[in-house]
Amino acid sequence: xxxxxxxxxxxxxxxxxxxxxxxxxxxxxxxxxxxxxxxxxxxxxxxxxxxxxxxxxxxxxxxxxxxxxxxxxxxxxxxxxxxxxxxxxxxxxxxxxxxxxxxxxxxxxxxxxxxxxxxxxxxxxxxxxxxxxxxxxxxxxxxxxxxxxxxxxxxxxxxxxxxxxxxxxxxxxxxxxxxxxxxxxxxxxxxxxxxxxx
Amino acid sequence: xxxxxxxxxxxxxxxxxxxxxxxxxxxxxxxxxxxxxxxxxxxxxxxxxxxxxxxxxxxxxxxxxxxxxxxxxxxxxxxxxxxxxxxxxxxxxxxxxxxxxxxxxxxxxxxxxxxxxxxxxxxxxxxxxxxxxxxxxxxxxxxxxxxxxxxxxxxxxxxxxxxxxxxxxxxxxxxxxxxxxxxxxxxxxxxxxxxxxx
DNA sequence: GATATTCTGTGTCGATCATTACAGAATAGG
DNA sequence: CCTATTCTGTAATGATCGACACAGAATATC
Numbered sequence: 001x002x003x004x005x006x007x008x009x010x011x012x013x014x015x016x017x018x019x020x021x022x023x024x025x026x027x028x029x030x031x032x033x034x035x036x037x038x039x040x041x042x043x044x045x046x047x048x049x050x051x052x053x054x055x056x057x058x059x060x061x062x063x064x065x066x067x068x069x070x071x072x073x074x075x076x077x078x079x080x081x082x083x084x085x086x087x088x089x090x091x092x093x094x095x096x097x098x099x100x101x102x103x104x105x106x107x108x109x110x111x112x113x114x115x116x117x118x119x120x121x122x123x124x125x126x127x128x129x130x131x132x133x134x135x136x137x138x139x140x141x142x143x144x145x146x147x148x149x150x151x152x153x154x155x156x157x158x159x160x161x162x163x164x165x166x167x168x169x170x171x172x173x174x175x176x177x178x179x180x181x182x183x184x185x186x187x188x189x190x191x192x193x194x195x196x197x198x
Numbered sequence: 199x200x201x202x203x204x205x206x207x208x209x210x211x212x213x214x215x216x217x218x219x220x221x222x223x224x225x226x227x228x229x230x231x232x233x234x235x236x237x238x239x240x241x242x243x244x245x246x247x248x249x250x251x252x253x254x255x256x257x258x259x260x261x262x263x264x265x266x267x268x269x270x271x272x273x274x275x276x277x278x279x280x281x282x283x284x285x286x287x288x289x290x291x292x293x294x295x296x297x298x299x300x301x302x303x304x305x306x307x308x309x310x311x312x313x314x315x316x317x318x319x320x321x322x323x324x325x326x327x328x329x330x331x332x333x334x335x336x337x338x339x340x341x342x343x344x345x346x347x348x349x350x351x352x353x354x355x356x357x358x359x360x361x362x363x364x365x366x367x368x369x370x371x372x373x374x375x376x377x378x379x380x381x382x383x384x385x386x387x388x389x390x391x392x393x394x395x396x
Numbered sequence: 397g398a399t400a401t402t403c404t405g406t407g408t409c410g411a412t413c414a415t416t417a418c419a420g421a422a423t424a425g426g
Numbered sequence: 427c428c429t430a431t432t433c434t435g436t437a438a439t440g441a442t443c444g445a446c447a448c449a450g451a452a453t454a455t456c
Contacts, residue, residue, distance in 0.1 A: 003432025028314020116226020157382025164366025184355025201402025
C-alpha cells in the first residue's frame with residue numbers, strides 16, 4: 001500500500017482513548033482531551049477512527065473484549081453455577097474499584113445511563129448489557145437442567161438479581177467503595193442462592 | 199419587597215427542570231432545552247436559579263425530597279427490618295420503570311457516574327448515595343439490636359448488598375426492564391436475608 | 397405620582413465543541 | 427527519479443454551549 005506510514009500505534013491510541021472514556025464518559029472526554037491522551041493530532045485521529053462516536057464504539061468494544069471479558073469469563077469458572085456466579089461477583093469486587101492502572105467502575109454497566117448519549121452508543125451499550133443478562137440466564141438454565149437448581153427456579157428473575165448486584169457494585173466503586181466493601185456485598189448476595197440456608 | 203413580580207411559578211419551573219435533568223443528565227440538558235421545558239427565558243432563569251450548576255443542585259434536592267423520599271420511606275414501613283427492606287425494593291420495582299409521568303431510573307442512583315460532571319454535583323450526589331447506605335445500615339443495626347438479626351450479622355456488607363440491588367435495578371429500568379422484571383429481582387434479593395431458608 | 401427595584405425579552409458575548417481545508421512531508425509502485 | 431497516495435501539523439470552520447448586557451415593563455414604597 002502506498003502513502004506515508006502512520007506514525008502512531010493504533011492499538012495503543014485506542015487503549016488510551018478507552019481509559020479516558022472509561023473515566024470521563026462520552027461527553028466528558030473532548031476531542032482535545034482525547035488527542036492529548038492518545039498523543040495524536042485530530043486529523044490523524046479522524047483518519048484512523050472516523051468520528052468521535054465511532055471512536056467511542058471502538059473503545060467500548062475494546063473494553064468489552066478485554067477488561068469486561070476478564071471478569072465475565074469467571075462465570076464459566078467452577079464446577080457449579082453457584083461457584084461461577086460467586087467467582088464472577090468476587091472478580092468484580094476485585095476489579096471495579098479504582099486501581100493504579102484502571103479507573104473505577106465499569107464501562108458496560110455505567111455507560112449511557114442518561115439520554116445525553118448518541119443513540120448508536122446507547123443501543124450498543126444496552127445490547128451488551130442485555131448480553132450479560134443472557135449469559136447469566138444461560139448459566140442458570142444449565143444449572144436447572146443439570147439438577148443443580150430446582151426445576152421451579154425463576155431463572156430470569158435470579159439472573160436479573162445477580163446482574164443488578166454487579167451493576168450496583170459498579171456504582172459503589174465509583175463512589176469509592178473498596179475491594180473489601182464490594183467483597184462483603186458479593187458474599188451477602190450469594191446467600192440468596194436457592195437452597196442455601198441463612 | 200419592591201420590583202416587578204415574577205411571571206412564572208418557581209416550583210413548577212423547578213419540577214420541569216427536574217424532569218429534564220432526570221431524563222437527560224446534566225450535560226445532556228442544555229440551557230436552551232431547560233428554558234423551553236421550564237417556559238422561561240434564560241435571564242429570568244439565571245435570576246431565579248443563579249447558574250446551571252445551582253439549578254441542577256436545586257432540581258436534585260427536589261427529586262431527593264419527593265420522588266426519592268417516597269421510595270426510601272418504605273424502608274421504615276413494616277414491623278420488621280426484613281419487611282422494610284422488602285417494601286423498599288418492591289417500591290423501587292414499581293417506581294423505577296418509565297411511566298406516563300416519570301422517566302425511567304433514579305436521579306440519585308444514576309447521576310454523576312462519570313467524571314464529566316461538575317465537582318460540586320458529584321460531591322452532593324455521592325453524599326446522598328452514602329446517606330442511603332447509612333439509612334440501610336441504621337435499619338439493619340436496629341434489627342440486630344432488637345434481636346431480629348443475629349448478633350454476628352455483617353450490617354455494613356448486608357447494607358451495601360441491598361443498596362447495590364437497588365442501584366442495579368435503576369440501571370435495568372433505564373434499559374427497559376418492566377415492573378414485573380424488577381419485582382422478580384427484588385424477590386430474589388430477599389432470599390439473601392440472614393436466616394431465611396432457600 | 398415619583399422613584400427605586402425587580403422582572404422580561406432581544407440579542408449577543410467569548411469559549412468550547414466536533415470536524416475539516418489545506419499544505420507540506422513521507423512512503424510505495426513504476 | 428517521478429508520481430500517486432497517505433499521513434502529519436497548522437489553522438480555521440460553523441455550531442452550540444453557558445452566561446449576560448441592555449433596555450423596556452411592571453410593581454412596591456414613599
